Amino acid sequence: MIRTIIGVSLVPTRYKVRTPTGEYYVRCGADLLLNAIGTDLEAEAKCPACEGIVRFRVTDTEIHELRPSTSILHVVETRMANGRHAVECEGSPIFDKENCLQDWLDGYQGKPGSIFKPQEFLDRMISLRGTEEAN
Numbered sequence: 001m002i003r004t005i006i007g008v009s010l011v012p013t014r015y016k017v018r019t020p021t022g023e024y025y026v027r028c029g030a031d032l033l034l035n036a037i038g039t040d041l042e043a044e045a046k047c048p049a050c051e052g053i054v055r056f057r058v059t060d061t062e063i064h065e066l067r068p069s070t071s072i073l074h075v076v077e078t079r080m081a082n083g084r085h086a087v088e089c090e091g092s093p094i095f096d097k098e099n100c101l102q103d104w105l106d107g108y109q110g111k112p113g114s115i116f117k118p119q120e121f122l123d124r125m126i127s128l129r130g131t132e133e134a135n
């Protein structure tokens with residue numbers, strides 16, 4: 001079965017996932033985690049502030065081996081017309097540490113977002129999805 005990769009990009013990006021079906025670039029840090037809801041994967045990203053590498057593995061929606069453990073996401077969430085939840089990728093990178101997030105925020109002029117640890121964001125998306133499917 002071929003799964004759809006959320007946010008897949010045909011050109012290389014800072015964000016890469018490896019799933020049982022292959023390796024894909026995706027558009028943002030949030031996409032790395034959104035894909036982890038449906039499949040186990042390995043993720044690798046580059047911090048947009050310092051180019052530091054962020055890595056983790058997801059098994060059954062649990063994040064393992066998060067390196068560095070200080071990695072943190074900034075996410076801009078929106079509601080689509082049909083009420084479903086979406087993220088705006090331009091405002092949703094992943095950083096290797098809090099200082100990088102702060103540096104990036106100093107120059108950020110997009111929509112205000114929220115800050116999550118990777119597991120927090122994954123858990124939040126799983127609970128939102130449950131709500132949407134119930135509706």
Ligand SMILES: [Zn+2]
Nearest residue numbers: 047050052100
């Ligand atoms: Zn950094």
